[in-house]
Amino acid sequence: MLTVSRKVRIEWGDCDPAGIVYFPRYFEYFDQCTVGMFEAIGFVKPALLKAYDFAGFSVVGVSSSFRIPSKFGDDVIILTTIPEWGRTSFKVQHRLMKGDELAVEGFETRVWVGHDPARPGAIKARPLPQELFERFRNA
Amino acid sequence: MLTVSRKVRIEWGDCDPAGIVYFPRYFEYFDQCTVGMFEAIGFVKPALLKAYDFAGFSVVGVSSSFRIPSKFGDDVIILTTIPEWGRTSFKVQHRLMKGDELAVEGFETRVWVGHDPARPGAIKARPLPQELFERFRNA
Amino acid sequence: MLTVSRKVRIEWGDCDPAGIVYFPRYFEYFDQCTVGMFEAIGFVKPALLKAYDFAGFSVVGVSSSFRIPSKFGDDVIILTTIPEWGRTSFKVQHRLMKGDELAVEGFETRVWVGHDPARPGAIKARPLPQELFERFRNA
Amino acid sequence: MLTVSRKVRIEWGDCDPAGIVYFPRYFEYFDQCTVGMFEAIGFVKPALLKAYDFAGFSVVGVSSSFRIPSKFGDDVIILTTIPEWGRTSFKVQHRLMKGDELAVEGFETRVWVGHDPARPGAIKARPLPQELFERFRNA
Numbered sequence: 001m002l003t004v005s006r007k008v009r010i011e012w013g014d015c016d017p018a019g020i021v022y023f024p025r026y027f028e029y030f031d032q033c034t035v036g037m038f039e040a041i042g043f044v045k046p047a048l049l050k051a052y053d054f055a056g057f058s059v060v061g062v063s064s065s066f067r068i069p070s071k072f073g074d075d076v077i078i079l080t081t082i083p084e085w086g087r088t089s090f091k092v093q094h095r096l097m098k099g100d101e102l103a104v105e106g107f108e109t110r111v112w113v114g115h116d117p118a119r120p121g122a123i124k125a126r127p128l129p130q131e132l133f134e135r136f137r138n139a
Numbered sequence: 140m141l142t143v144s145r146k147v148r149i150e151w152g153d154c155d156p157a158g159i160v161y162f163p164r165y166f167e168y169f170d171q172c173t174v175g176m177f178e179a180i181g182f183v184k185p186a187l188l189k190a191y192d193f194a195g196f197s198v199v200g201v202s203s204s205f206r207i208p209s210k211f212g213d214d215v216i217i218l219t220t221i222p223e224w225g226r227t228s229f230k231v232q233h234r235l236m237k238g239d240e241l242a243v244e245g246f247e248t249r250v251w252v253g254h255d256p257a258r259p260g261a262i263k264a265r266p267l268p269q270e271l272f273e274r275f276r277n278a
Numbered sequence: 279m280l281t282v283s284r285k286v287r288i289e290w291g292d293c294d295p296a297g298i299v300y301f302p303r304y305f306e307y308f309d310q311c312t313v314g315m316f317e318a319i320g321f322v323k324p325a326l327l328k329a330y331d332f333a334g335f336s337v338v339g340v341s342s343s344f345r346i347p348s349k350f351g352d353d354v355i356i357l358t359t360i361p362e363w364g365r366t367s368f369k370v371q372h373r374l375m376k377g378d379e380l381a382v383e384g385f386e387t388r389v390w391v392g393h394d395p396a397r398p399g400a401i402k403a404r405p406l407p408q409e410l411f412e413r414f415r416n417a
Numbered sequence: 418m419l420t421v422s423r424k425v426r427i428e429w430g431d432c433d434p435a436g437i438v439y440f441p442r443y444f445e446y447f448d449q450c451t452v453g454m455f456e457a458i459g460f461v462k463p464a465l466l467k468a469y470d471f472a473g474f475s476v477v478g479v480s481s482s483f484r485i486p487s488k489f490g491d492d493v494i495i496l497t498t499i500p501e502w503g504r505t506s507f508k509v510q511h512r513l514m515k516g517d518e519l520a521v522e523g524f525e526t527r528v529w530v531g532h533d534p535a536r537p538g539a540i541k542a543r544p545l546p547q548e549l550f551e552r553f554r555n556a
Binding site: 151152 | 429430432433434435436439441489
């Protein structure tokens with residue numbers, strides 16, 4: 001199972017008057033990590049958007065638990081992996097670590113979507129490309 | 140059960156290159172709705188932070204499902220209610236409606252926290268104040 | 279000279295660890311006010327984007343001075359007006375008022391842009407539509 | 418003159434429905450660059466906030482011109498320098514480069530502020546510490 005690691009610096013503007021990360025910002029970090037994980041196997045999202053009949057990997061659901069707060073200036077590590085693959089969707093797990101401790105855990109359910117040939121301007125779920133699995137397997 | 144309704148205009152800066160709300164922004168809307176619900180029963184958060192030995196109602200977990208996207212210029216309604224009360228925590232439900240349709244549903248688990256007398260600078264969960272229930276009951 | 283007024287509630291997530299508005303957020307407020315001003319004269323941006331050969335009123339420059347900070351829970355008023363019109367551009371002034379005091383002043387220089395017929399996918403500055411002036415004059 | 422360079426990846430969530438960076442996000446990038454420049458000379462802001470009678474380097478004014486847009490997935494370089502020093506304030510210049518081209522230029526005027534001994538809870542401008550100049554000179 002490929003796990004990608006990213007160092008994140010907690011920035012001033014990501015923190016709230018309590019001095020800790022304003023929780024919606026974690027989902028921005030996680031979204032960036034998902035993009036980064038695909039990039040790590042050679043799927044650069046801007047290129048994908050052009051090359052494939054691909055409209056993105058839309059987020060249809062998330063959940064997250066916030067265990068230990070982080071504050072301005074902290075350097076944390078986010079570990080990202082894909083614990084579940086479906087036919088058109090997949091689940092992404094993000095673990096934000098402060099040293100050895102799990103500070104925040106988050107999950108995204110994402111759907112692979114393309115343009116709907118039957119309805120101009122609309123999108124629909126599409127089967128995950130075989131090439132994707134092969135790249136993850138060989139990573 | 141008190142339900143508070145808030146109209147939200149989807150702003151340009153809340154939308155992404157796909158032209159729809161960037162999903163972390165929904166949690167900002169929801170956070171504002173929770174603050175607004177407490178304000179509706181006379182608990183203004185900035186005043187609370189001063190008056191009580193209160194440090195906030197920290198979010199310890201969230202989950203959300205995104206069913207129908209919204210785009211720049213849409214006016215949506217968010218219905219906020221508290222379906223569960225614990226001793227020190229409570230759950231908040233937010234339903235973002237586009238007309239009659241449920242577009243996004245989100246839940247926050249929040250803990251009532253105060254300053255920890257044993258550890259300066261630290262916070263700890265505290266029992267929800269009785270006055271809070273009374274105000275919700277009489278709302 | 280048309281001046282449009284908007285009430286803005288300072289939200290928790292817009293404030294930083296110093297407890298005051300994180301300054302980039304002011305530009306989000308101002309951007310919303312510019313959209314609101316056009317809407318006030320019947321130019322709804324999402325409709326404009328479709329109806330005209332219009333790609334937006336791009337911001338090419340801003341300046342701002344921050345005189346008095348605002349904090350979570352403050353209600354402020356933003357007064358928006360257009361002090362200067364050019365052929366393809368215009369200047370927008372925003373004054374964020376706390377009571378009678380000018381707390382923040384900001385300026386945006388915006389260009390009216392449309393799609394460039396000579397280069398697919400590209401945009402270019404275009405003359406401001408005559409209808410726009412008429413609506414402002416009659417507002 | 419010390420110039421600090423930072424690579425910035427343009428993220429999906431920083432872009433708007435026109436597919437380009439939503440302009441208030443540039444000020445977040447610039448703010449992070451200023452923090453990074455001080456860190457480069459050994460002034461780590463969180464440590465400063467504790468060690469000195471220091472409350473921050475408040476932004477009292479900004480200006481920016483947006484020449485070339487950037488889009489999701491672009492890697493840009495931001496060059497940060499301090500072209501002007503005052504007694505209690507300084508000016509920061511940020512140049513966001515796309516290859517050899519200046520895409521965005523921004524200026525911040527910042528004031529060195531400490532706690533006001535005469536008024537608890539209030540802050541006031543303070544002379545820039547001599548150590549600061551020495552570190553910049555020797556960088």
